[in-house]
């Protein structure tokens with residue numbers, strides 16, 4: 272990968288969806304809140320599209336495992352407290368709780384750590400993980416699309432779920448052809464129905480060498496990721512590059528190959544460098560102004 276600081280690889284604007292509500296912060300997320308009536312969904316869609324102001328943007332921060340997304344997102348929360356920052360729902364993957372009380376018997380214990388199951392036995396759990404990850408991401412994306420009259424920054428998206436992770440799991444044989452087709456069909460249909468509500472105005476790609484990600488992952492030392500090696504990080508890196516840099520990944524509505532992408536060099540150590548952090552945040556702010 273050539274050394275670089277940052278670049279906006281596309282600048283074609285896409286439509287955005289802001290919301291009309293003025294609540295200062297979103298309600299806490301519970302999967303039980305997913306039980307929307309059709310009428311509620313229609314109302315939200317109507318108010319979304321009627322208030323389509325272009326000033327408040329929805330973007331995601333994308334990048335390989337341990338490239339520094341959570342670290343950047345925390346910096347964003349600190350330096351831009353008026354932005355709505357949505358971290359990845361990791362704890363929902365590490366502790367699966369059902370919508371109905373009592374649907375997960377207490378004695379299941381470790382069986383509720385879906386991230387651990389998926390990394391321990393990919394063939395058995397990859398498809399299940401993809402459905403749960405999509406569900407939890409959609410939940411926070413839809414919840415967040417209501418209140419904020421401010422920029423919203425998601426840590427990853429339903430799009431990396433498909434074009435990076437699911438595609439890679441299928442390629443490596445962890446999802447068979449039938450699971451891959453079924454996943455793509457319902458995921459594609461659902462997102463296209465949700466349309467503007469899940470569309471992004473732009474994406475920030477934290478681009479880091481897989482070797483750097485591996486080193487950081489080892490330092491972070493998340494128990495479930497002990498078996499993750501360079502080969503998997505390499506495969507994910509290539510998927511990110513094809514999708515966000517080369518733009519050769521075939522994407523489906525409401526994802527677009529025209530969605531602007533800001534590429535940031537995440538090889539540099541911004542964690543302990545406040546000057547660099549401020550510079551990165553300024554670049555993201557400029558990007559939001561441009562798209």
Ligand SMILES: Nc1ncnc2c1ncn2[C@@H]1O[C@H](COP(=O)(O)OP(=O)(O)O)[C@@H](O)[C@H]1O
Pocket residue numbers: 334335336337338339340341342343487488490491537538539540541542
């Ligand atoms: N730019 C950086 N330089 C060096 N270490 C970093 C950097 N960004 C994050 N880290 C460290 O690397 C590990 C993974 O970072 P994290 O933000 O959790 O990655 P991600 O959310 O992308 O998986 C953490 O231990 C973090 O402290």
Ligand SMILES: Nc1nc2c(ncn2[C@H]2C[C@H](O)[C@@H](COP(=O)(O)O)O2)c(=O)[nH]1
Pocket residue numbers: 334335336337338340341359361386389400401404427431432433436437440496
């Ligand atoms: N199979 C999938 N795994 C995913 C997805 N989104 C995240 N992940 C995994 C990767 C990491 O092990 C862990 C957290 O990711 P970070 O990069 O934030 O550390 O979850 C997905 O959609 N599918």
